[in-house]
Amino acid sequence: MEKKEKFEIGEISKPRFEFRSFGQNFDQAHQRMARLSMPIPEKVWERHSDEIYILSSKNDINNTKIRDGKMDIKTFIQAVDGLEQWNPLMKGEFPISKEVLEKEVIPAFMVEFPTLTKDTYTYEEFIAMVEAHPDLAAVKVHKQRFGYMVNDTLCEVANVLINGAKVVSINSESTEIEDIKKTLQDTGLTGVENINYLQAIKRVIGMINKPLAN
Numbered sequence: 001m002e003k004k005e006k007f008e009i010g011e012i013s014k015p016r017f018e019f020r021s022f023g024q025n026f027d028q029a030h031q032r033m034a035r036l037s038m039p040i041p042e043k044v045w046e047r048h049s050d051e052i053y054i055l056s057s058k059n060d061i062n063n064t065k066i067r068d069g070k071m072d073i074k075t076f077i078q079a080v081d082g083l084e085q086w087n088p089l090m091k092g093e094f095p096i097s098k099e100v101l102e103k104e105v106i107p108a109f110m111v112e113f114p115t116l117t118k119d120t121y122t123y124e125e126f127i128a129m130v131e132a133h134p135d136l137a138a139v140k141v142h143k144q145r146f147g148y149m150v151n152d153t154l155c156e157v158a159n160v161l162i163n164g165a166k167v168v169s170i171n172s173e174s175t176e177i178e179d180i181k182k183t184l185q186d187t188g189l190t191g192v193e194n195i196n197y198l199q200a201i202k203r204v205i206g207m208i209n210k211p212l213a214n
Contacts, residue, residue, distance in 0.1 A: 015086070015087050015175070016086075016154075016173045016174055016175055017083040017085050017173065017174060017180060018083060018084050018196075019082075019083055019084075019171060019172050019173070019194050020084075020169060020170070020171040020173075020195060020196055020197070021170055021195050021213045022167050022169050022200035022203075022213060023167065023212045023213040023214035024167065025168060026157060026170040026189075029189050030146075030170065032187045033148050033155050033170070033187050034146075036148075036150045036186055037148035037149055040147055040149050045146065045147060046144065046147075047143075047144075047145045047147070048142070048144050049142070049143045050142050051065045051067045051141045052065065052127070052138050052139065052140060053065045053141055054066070054109070054130055054136060054139075055137045055138075055205070055207060056109040056110060056135055057111075057135045057136075058110040058135055059111075060076075061075055061076040062075050062076070062109070063076075063196070063197060063198050064105070065197075070092070070093050070094075071091065071093070071096065073089040073105070074087065074089060075089040081181070082194055083194065084194060089108065092105065094122060094123040094126070095120045095122050095123075096121055096126065097119065097120050097121075098119050098120065098121070101116060101126075102116060109136060111133065111136065113129075114129070137207065140162075140163055141197075142161040143159075144159040144160075145158040150172065150186065151179045151180075152174060153174040153176075153179045154172070154173050155172045155173075156171050157171075158171075160200075162200070162204045163204070167212060169200070172187075172189075192213050195213060
């Protein structure tokens with residue numbers, strides 16, 4: 001039997017599988033998650049961040065966000081038993097080169113894009129190009145995240161502001177699928193729709209005509 005990887009908060013691991021959902025209220029699941037959690041480092045008790053997500057109406061498999069002047073793109077690998085696995089696609093920093101934009105960033109949006117005429121682009125210049133594009137949107141996201149660890153899975157409940165609209169997110173992720181399934185069962189989340197950040201933001205801003213989980 002393969003030895004299960006010991007999962008540590010904040011450490012690099014194999015690509016994780018993830019359950020996440022969004023709605024207005026997960027109070028009961030949150031209460032159970034907090035009760036069941038093992039002790040975790042104080043630095044992940046509560047975290048705040050401000051991020052910009054770049055949404056493309058033509059693409060649901062590449063998740064592009066910018067935080068503290070750094071761009072991070074993850075790509076969807078596969079779904080197994082309703083859980084999603086994502087892998088890093090690229091990391092970049094502003095100002096960003098024309099070459100990186102053409103070869104790594106713009107292809108991730110899967111849209112036609114105007115010809116780039118400069119060698120490098122600042123954050124402001126890049127965002128202006130995104131906002132001018134009919135198939136792209138730059139969305140402000142503020143996260144207040146509360147971390148837990150249940151059944152060796154990293155868990156969190158987050159108050160999320162999507163362009164100022166408040167929603168709640170709840171999540172469990174691990175390299176071990178069965179541990180996530182047990183966590184969903186223990187917290188009463190079995191059968192709740194798995195909604196990733198891309199899908200949730202698109203639903204909130206009207207790019208996708210579907211409701212959240214509750």
